[in-house]
Every structure is written in C-alpha cells, then in structure tokens.
Amino acid sequence: MPEQTFIVNGERVTVEVEDNVRVLWVLRDLLGVTGPKYGCGINVCKACTSHINGKAFNPCAVQVGDLSADDEVTTIEGLPAQASEGARGQHGLHPMQEAWLERDVVQCGYCQPGQIMAAVALVRKVRDEGRTITDADLDGIRNICRCGTYTRIREAIRDGETRM
Amino acid sequence: MTTTDGPRTVNRRKFIGYLLGGATVVAAADLGMFGRGATADAGELPTLPQPAEIADLSDLLTLAAAPTSQLITVTINDDGTASFELPRAEVGQGITTAAAMLIAEELDLPLDKVHVTLAPARPELLYNQITGGSNTIHAMYTPIRVAAAVAKGALLQAAATVLGDSANKLTSHLGHIVAPDGRRVDYGRLSALAAKEQPEAVEVQLKDEGSHGVVGTPVNRIDALDAVTGTKRFATDLDVTDALPTMVCRAPTLNGTPNAVHNADEVRDMPGVTHVATVPTGVAVRASTFGQCIDAVRALDVSWNDGPVAGMSDEDALAGVRAAEGPVPALPAGETVSGDFTFWFRSNSAMDTNSAVADVREGRAEIWASLKNPNVAQGRIAEALGIPLNNVTVHVVQGGGSFGRRLFDEPAIEAARISHAMGVPVKLMWHRADDARVGRTHPLATSRIRACYSGDTVLGFQQAHTSIETDFRHGLGDIITAKAADLPAGLGNLPFAQVIFHLTTILPYDFGAVGQSLVETDTRFNTSSMRNIYSPDVRTANELIVDQLAQRMGTDPLEFRLSHLRNGRLRTALETAAEKAEWGKELPEGMAQGIGVHVEYKGVTACIMEIDCRPETVNRKVRNAVTGPRVTKATMVIDCGRAINPRGVEAQMQGCVNDGIAMTLTSSLHLRDGHFQEASWDNYFYTRQWNTPPELDVVVLESTEPPGGVGEAGVAASAAAAACAYARATGTMPTEFPINHQTLSFDPKPYTPPVPQSPTDGLDHTY
Numbered sequence: 001m002p003e004q005t006f007i008v009n010g011e012r013v014t015v016e017v018e019d020n021v022r023v024l025w026v027l028r029d030l031l032g033v034t035g036p037k038y039g040c041g042i043n044v045c046k047a048c049t050s051h052i053n054g055k056a057f058n059p060c061a062v063q064v065g066d067l068s069a070d071d072e073v074t075t076i077e078g079l080p081a082q083a084s085e086g087a088r089g090q091h092g093l094h095p096m097q098e099a100w101l102e103r104d105v106v107q108c109g110y111c112q113p114g115q116i117m118a119a120v121a122l123v124r125k126v127r128d129e130g131r132t133i134t135d136a137d138l139d140g141i142r143n144i145c146r147c148g149t150y151t152r153i154r155e156a157i158r159d160g161e162t163r164m
Numbered sequence: 165m166t167t168t169d170g171p172r173t174v175n176r177r178k179f180i181g182y183l184l185g186g187a188t189v190v191a192a193a194d195l196g197m198f199g200r201g202a203t204a205d206a207g208e209l210p211t212l213p214q215p216a217e218i219a220d221l222s223d224l225l226t227l228a229a230a231p232t233s234q235l236i237t238v239t240i241n242d243d244g245t246a247s248f249e250l251p252r253a254e255v256g257q258g259i260t261t262a263a264a265m266l267i268a269e270e271l272d273l274p275l276d277k278v279h280v281t282l283a284p285a286r287p288e289l290l291y292n293q294i295t296g297g298s299n300t301i302h303a304m305y306t307p308i309r310v311a312a313a314v315a316k317g318a319l320l321q322a323a324a325t326v327l328g329d330s331a332n333k334l335t336s337h338l339g340h341i342v343a344p345d346g347r348r349v350d351y352g353r354l355s356a357l358a359a360k361e362q363p364e365a366v367e368v369q370l371k372d373e374g375s376h377g378v379v380g381t382p383v384n385r386i387d388a389l390d391a392v393t394g395t396k397r398f399a400t401d402l403d404v405t406d407a408l409p410t411m412v413c414r415a416p417t418l419n420g421t422p423n424a425v426h427n428a429d430e431v432r433d434m435p436g437v438t439h440v441a442t443v444p445t446g447v448a449v450r451a452s453t454f455g456q457c458i459d460a461v462r463a464l465d466v467s468w469n470d471g472p473v474a475g476m477s478d479e480d481a482l483a484g485v486r487a488a489e490g491p492v493p494a495l496p497a498g499e500t501v502s503g504d505f506t507f508w509f510r511s512n513s514a515m516d517t518n519s520a521v522a523d524v525r526e527g528r529a530e531i532w533a534s535l536k537n538p539n540v541a542q543g544r545i546a547e548a549l550g551i552p553l554n555n556v557t558v559h560v561v562q563g564g565g566s567f568g569r570r571l572f573d574e575p576a577i578e579a580a581r582i583s584h585a586m587g588v589p590v591k592l593m594w595h596r597a598d599d600a601r602v603g604r605t606h607p608l609a610t611s612r613i614r615a616c617y618s619g620d621t622v623l624g625f626q627q628a629h630t631s632i633e634t635d636f637r638h639g640l641g642d643i644i645t646a647k648a649a650d651l652p653a654g655l656g657n658l659p660f661a662q663v664i665f666h667l668t669t670i671l672p673y674d675f676g677a678v679g680q681s682l683v684e685t686d687t688r689f690n691t692s693s694m695r696n697i698y699s700p701d702v703r704t705a706n707e708l709i710v711d712q713l714a715q716r717m718g719t720d721p722l723e724f725r726l727s728h729l730r731n732g733r734l735r736t737a738l739e740t741a742a743e744k745a746e747w748g749k750e751l752p753e754g755m756a757q758g759i760g761v762h763v764e765y766k767g768v769t770a771c772i773m774e775i776d777c778r779p780e781t782v783n784r785k786v787r788n789a790v791t792g793p794r795v796t797k798a799t800m801v802i803d804c805g806r807a808i809n810p811r812g813v814e815a816q817m818q819g820c821v822n823d824g825i826a827m828t829l830t831s832s833l834h835l836r837d838g839h840f841q842e843a844s845w846d847n848y849f850y851t852r853q854w855n856t857p858p859e860l861d862v863v864v865l866e867s868t869e870p871p872g873g874v875g876e877a878g879v880a881a882s883a884a885a886a887a888c889a890y891a892r893a894t895g896t897m898p899t900e901f902p903i904n905h906q907t908l909s910f911d912p913k914p915y916t917p918p919v920p921q922s923p924t925d926g927l928d929h930t931y
Binding site: 017018020021022023024025026028029030032034035036037038039040041042043044045047052055056057058059060061062063066075076077080091093097100101104105106107108109110111112113116121122125135138139140141142143144145146147148149150151152153154 | 255256257258384385387388389390391392393394395396397398400401403409435436452453454455456458513514515516517562563564565567593595596786788811815816818819820821822823844845846850851852853854856857858860919920922923924925926927929930931
C-alpha cells in the first residue's frame, strides 16, 4: 500500500493508505485528528475547514496523494501554535479562539472548528490585501451553522481581527 | 439544615429530599407540587382561555417527570467537585450549562467545579428522560436545586462535627464550610464524612431566588473551550476499539428496501473494505475510512423494492392533505377575512448527521449516540436484536444539533443491526445525502383561516390546520408510551398529535369565538418536530391574517395587536420590541417591517423584522446559493420567566431568528418521483451569512415567573415576522412557505448511486 507523508500540526506523519483517500478521512479515521468535522463531503458546508501552508482549504476535497512531504496541514488542534506565545490569550489559544470564547459563540459546537479556521484565513487574506474585514466579507463566508450562530460569529471575527 | 423541627408540611420553598447511601454524598430530590393557574386579561371581545393556557405541553412533560425526580442525584466528590448526570440530551441548547449553574448556586460552589455529563438510558426514569418541547429547565429547575440543597445540608452537618460548631452557625463560601471564627473545611474533605450508609429523608429549604448570584447572571457555556479547541466529542469522534467507519447504501426511492445485492464479494475486495451486510434499511459497508465507505456505497449494485411513496411528488402529497381537510367552522355574521396557506416539507437535518457507534456481540449490545429518548432506543434495540433489555447499554453522546431529529433513534437501531449482522463493532455515519433525503422532515401542512369582524371588533377567528402526520412514536420518553403511539394505521399517533397540538397552540388575541383544529393524514413519510412542532406554521398563518384585519380596519399593525392582546407579558414584550425596532420608521419603497408574537414554553416572544425586497437586493448573486429578500434587521424580545443564563437565552433567540427566516423565505424539500431531491447544503437553503440579518438585537426581559423553555421559543414569532414584513414590503400576502418553493434553485444530484463522490480539486480553492 502506498505511503503518504505530510506535516500535520507541526509534526511529519506517514500513513499507509491509497492515494485517492481524501485528507479528511486520513486525518479523522487514521490519525485520530477529529477537530475537522464532516458535514457534507463535497466541499459545500465547510465544517472541515483547515489550513494548508497557511491558507484555508477543505480536506474533504483533496486526495492525500496530492500532498507532498513538505505540505503543512494545520487543523483546529494546531491553531494555537500558529500564534506567537505573546499573542496567545488567557486560555493559551490563538487570538481568534479567544475571541470566540469571549463572545460565547458556540452552541452545539460542531461547525465551530471550521468557522474559526475560516475566520483566521479571512483575516489574513484581507490583511494581505491591505484592508480590514467588511460586511461584504462576512456575508461571503460559506461555512454553514445550523444552530444559527451567525451574529456572534460576525462579532467574534471583528474582535479576533483586532487581536490578531 | 438536613432536618427541621415541626410538622412535615412543605411550604412554598421547603422540599423533601433524600441522602442516598454510599461512599460520598449523593443527594436526591422528591417532588409533588405543581400549582398552575391561568387568567385571561379583559379585552374587547374576550376569548375564553384555550387549553394550552390552562395546562400546556411543558406542564404535561413536567408532571410526567415528577414521580421519578427523586432519582435525580447530585454527588459531592472527594476532590471537592460536584457531579451530576443530566437525564436529558445536550444538543447545543445549553442545558448542561444551565444545570451546572443551578447546582453551583445551591451548593455555593464555583461553576468550574461542577461537572455535568449526560446520563445513559435509565429505564427506571420512565417519562423523566425525554428531551423535547424545550422542557428541560421547566421540569428540572426544582429537582436539581433540591438535590443540591440536600447535599449542601449534609456537608453542613458533617462540618459541624469537624469544626465543633452547630450546623446553623456555619456558612458556606465557594466550596468551603466556614465557622464563625473563620476556620474552614472544604467540601472534598467533608464528602466522605457526610456520606450515609442508608438512605435518609430530609427536608430542605431552597435558597431564596432573590439572593441568587450565579443563576440569572450571563455566563459562557461550560463546553465552549472544548468546542473551540476541537476536543468536544460527538458520536463519530469517539474512539471505540474496532468500531470502523460504516455507511449504508440506500434505495433511490424514499424508504425503499434492498431486494438483492449483485456484487457484494467484489465490493468486499475493494481497498479498505472489511464487511458488506444487508439490513432492512439498505446495504451496509464497513471500511478503514469513511472515504472508502463512500467508494463502496457507490460501487454497490443493488436491486431495490420501491418505497411507499414511489412516483409521488409533493403536489401529490398536498392533494392528499387537501382531500383530508375538514370544513372551517362557521362564524357569526360580519365582514370576513380569509386565508389558505401551504407549508411545504422542510428538513431538520443537523450538521452532525445521524450517527451511532454500536458493539453488538454475544447477546449484548453497547450503543453510543445522541438520543433524546434513550429509553425508547434501548427498548427498540433489545426488540430488534431479540435480547433482554438489561443486555443493552445506551450511552448518550452530545449531539451536533437536533432540531427534533434526535427524538428518534433510527441511526442507533440501524447501527445495532449492522454490528449484529457483521459481528464486529461499527461506527455508523449517515452521508449528508442520506440525512437530507431519508432523514426526518417537518410535515407538509395547510392552514386555513376565516376571521370575521364588525366595525373594529373581531367577532371570531377559526383556523383549520391539516397536515401530513407528525410522528410522535417517540412517546413521552419511555418504551410504553412509544408503543402506544405506534398502534397500527396511525391509531395511536393521531390522538397523540391532537393532544400535542392543543397543548401548544394559543392565539393570544381577544378575537371573540376562537377555534383551532388539527387534522392529520398519511403516515408514509419520515416526519418529526422541527425546532417547534406546529407553532411556526400556525402562527405565521395567524399573524398574516391579523395584518389583514388591521388593514381592513385602517389600523396600524402594532396598535391593532396591542389593543387585542390578552396576555400582559406579551404586551410588554411587544411594546419593548416596537420601541427597540423603531416601529413605523421611514423606509424606502420595497422595504417594510413586520411583527410576529408567540406564547409557548411558559414564556412569550415578540419579534419585529425589517425586510429589503428591492430588486437590487433580491437579485444579488452568490454562487450556489439562494439570496432573495434580505432581512436587514431583527429585534427579538423574550420573557422566558426567570432566565437561568441570559447569555444562553440570547444565543437561542439568535438561532431561532435564523430558523424563522429560513422557514419563511428559503428552506424546503422538494419531493419528485418518490424522493426528496435535496442532497446537501448546496441544495437545502438554511439561512447563511448572506441571508442572516446584519443587525440582530435580542432583549431578555427580567421576570419573576418560573423559568420556561427557550430552545425553540423564538422560531414561531420569527417566521411570522418575516412573513408579515415580506407581505407589507411587496404588498402581496404570501400563501405558501417558503416563498421560493416553486423555484428549484439547484440541479438535483443523482439517486443511483445514492451518495455523491467527494471532489478532488480542493487545492484549487484555497484562500
């Protein structure tokens, strides 16, 4: 069986699995990294949103064989380490996670790891564009939340942006 | 204060509880007092109290739970923490946090030292282990406090021995018992000392509600840290030895069944696949990863028996409902306003799809799932496997949403059958397409209303609601009532539905002769409650007609409502909402405000929405999305009685607003040729960021009334407010919901194979 090597949350891993298995299942079913959630498997609900080399991606839509040994996958579990020690908040977490706690965003919590990972990527993206988050940016977020926590998500992203 | 002098009469705040035998303090409640009353406010032409105003569904559930409430226990551990197994399901509504707050309050313990977990199935609890009707806090407010107070009393008694003072001179402070001279001893040390060898009945007096310092204060959820770090565990996150990923290949028509599998051996040889087995609901596959399960499901070649609605469309289902409609009762003479509304099928699919872990081997079954009726699940699994009830263990796992779905246990039973057939543990997960197409729905319904008036007096208001059967075969939490509801041909379910309808339906206006009736028909669909039962549809129809009456009389919709409301709490809520929302403010053409109000769950809600129906808004484009009219501002005011956690109440109201908007504007299922066409979130249009109100204000009113329910409380008023705003903005009263149902906004995914393949182009869409 083919060996697949890539980096997950700062650690290089090797798993034996066919090339076509999507990264979401390699993370969840083989590596036990369950922060990214399954919500659709076709890259529409965005519950599995994680980062690859610092950019948001959906591991349900990437074959593990398409990753190289130096590709760095970051899931919600690895997000705190993405912030410098001084930037982490009172819970030792990434500023966006701290903003999420401050606003008590979560209800059932299922979609929230994906929401947070999307929010971090969005802030980085607009910052690279030399601007700040707008209402239109928030309207464009595709991550679905069936509990309807959208208002607090919007507030937390704006708060997290100032903390990042 | 474990015992008191004088006669054993129980006054308003005194309760009997029990200290149970054991190594640590285990305290329980005993209850038997429920006084209820209802008054009707004077009005123009008074409407007699409706059944739900005298005793409602929450009262029924609370009364049913009362006899076993002494089996609810709070334990003090030797590390000074308290533990409580909540006999309800946490699915996002915040009841674990509220329960922890009640215990922290009564025990005088920091909130982070109270551990609340979910109790496994406990058949001895009978009707006291159903999570529904937003009833948890109403039913458990007193039992939890009594159990905590009994424990506290035992700690005081034990401390009296340790500190050499009498118990009534001692006080508590955040996990310590303190003597007048300042010496202190922590709860952990007292726990073993306070333990009883034999159960002992004691009388306790609860803390005065006016002195509450934790209850009523906004706090964050106790599970928030786990959720934001990805460590909160849902059923599919559990690591149960050898429980490999498992999925089911399902029939192309709704509730079809497998006839023959033609390539089981071939599929069993696919990469990662370990087992293939046929069960009544389809063909199950088990593999190393869910991705390989998807491949195997797609590869299976199966002949199917058609399901019971093969060939049908939702227009056919509607025709069936029309045929079952009875007459709308006659009204006194006068001018008449009437309406005839259709509410299409809607999905209560949660983010966390139907899932369950099952290990069925050697005549024993162990199940892990999010279940709001674990006792019924236990009974049905025992029956399905032909093993004794005592051999079935059902663990209740936190659910990633429910919205009514987890009142039912089909994933747990299916997982048990699959594990039994394969002889190995399984982690069953429904694909999103399964969850959307075969999962439960809010039934299609019609609501016909006739109201008559003379001058500015409403003389009568009659509503005939007709619906595809709403499934209540979950009973009241126990296998007995579930069985009673499951009599053949709907004979058990239909009376259940009548009771539930009349215990949840209130028209809160003085409209003279008010009558509301229900007829249900057609038992072939998978239905259930959906973050409310009948109320969102019933109230949307009501409020649209209320606006019509106001218009006929030339009265402002707000003034008309305020002058006809017969509920003082609701009047206050509506006045507050009107002020906060700036009712009547100038808006451009194509925009308007609308009002919805509701009475249920021992509380009231008033919602005002502002909608933008201008073409530039309605026609805005978002890829793979429904845009349409945008609610630009929502104001929700709730009086839910005493709010245990106002921050949690606010969160539930925000969610309810989004549900109401979805039900009115965007969300429905389309039945064509015997199957629901929606297969994922790009087909089913629940409210998204581009639909949610940019401005959303929630006001939680201060109240001294007993705590009511909040999880569903705001949906009906929200759905109605969105509908009324839309009608006023467009000048046309909508008659079907959601308003966009006649437009299919997506290309249906195939039915064979039943689940779509995951894409491979994810790296092209990074940001």
